[in-house]
Amino acid sequence: MLKYPLEKEVDEKITKxxxxxAEELATLHSGxxxxxxxxxxxxxxxxxxxxxxxxxxxxxPQQNLLSIRPYEPNLVGEIQKALLKANLGLNISADAKTVRxxxxxxxxxxxxxxxxxxxxxxxxxxxxxxxxxxxxxxxIETLKKDGEIPEDDAFRLIxxxxxxxxxxxxxxxxxxxKKEEEILNI
Numbered sequence: 001m002l003k004y005p006l007e008k009e010v011d012e013k014i015t016k017x018x019x020x021x022a023e024e025l026a027t028l029h030s031g032x033x034x035x036x037x038x039x040x041x042x043x044x045x046x047x048x049x050x051x052x053x054x055x056x057x058x059x060x061p062q063q064n065l066l067s068i069r070p071y072e073p074n075l076v077g078e079i080q081k082a083l084l085k086a087n088l089g090l091n092i093s094a095d096a097k098t099v100r101x102x103x104x105x106x107x108x109x110x111x112x113x114x115x116x117x118x119x120x121x122x123x124x125x126x127x128x129x130x131x132x133x134x135x136x137x138x139x140i141e142t143l144k145k146d147g148e149i150p151e152d153d154a155f156r157l158i159x160x161x162x163x164x165x166x167x168x169x170x171x172x173x174x175x176x177x178k179k180e181e182e183i184l185n186i
Contacts, residue, residue: 006136010161013132014168021125022175028114028121029088030183031105033066035059037090038101043075043082052079066101073097106183114183122176126169133165 026036039053052058056070056079070079073096080094083101089110091102106114137158144154 006139006157007160007164010132010136010164014129014164017125017128017132018168018171018175020128021121021172024121025118025175025179028118028179028183029090029103029106030111030114030179031064031103032182033060033062033064033101033103035066037088037103038066038068038083038086041082041086041088043078045075045078052082064103064105066103068099068101069097070099111183115180118176118179118183122172125172129165129168129172133161136161 023036023040026034027040029037035053035058039051039058041052042049043052043055044050045055052068055072055075056068059067059069061067068079070076076094076097076099079099080092083090083092083099089104089106091104093100093102140149140154140157140161143149144151149157
């Protein structure tokens, strides 16, 4: 059904916005351990900031515990320092080969803050999607004015893009509702 390259471009950009939203929502800890809480924390690895997920195996042995086993055991100290510096509100301990991260259950006040932050992340994603629509709409108007696409096609294209934006906003709302429920029902 994608007729113009602009539709494909819009689809790719919207998909990216939704993906970024989902990744950011995953970093909000709700009392349950999930690798997404720490996997993007940067560790100095051979003088290069490297995401934790690239230099270690992150597992969830218990509902509120993460186990991080670096591929190189000498990185345990660096990982521990980076996690403390990231200030994620997690309890961190280590032995010679493994870093353990306890995910405490948040207080009621903290849960409300987390829900508010999740709402901000979702709203930012919606704004990004709307900005995509605005930019593409300007480009379509220019193409129409320059005679590169017929007026009827321009209107149909704008309608299809609006439908894509509406579906994206619904998906973002769905991601937010799921995260909100997760945070409030610990």
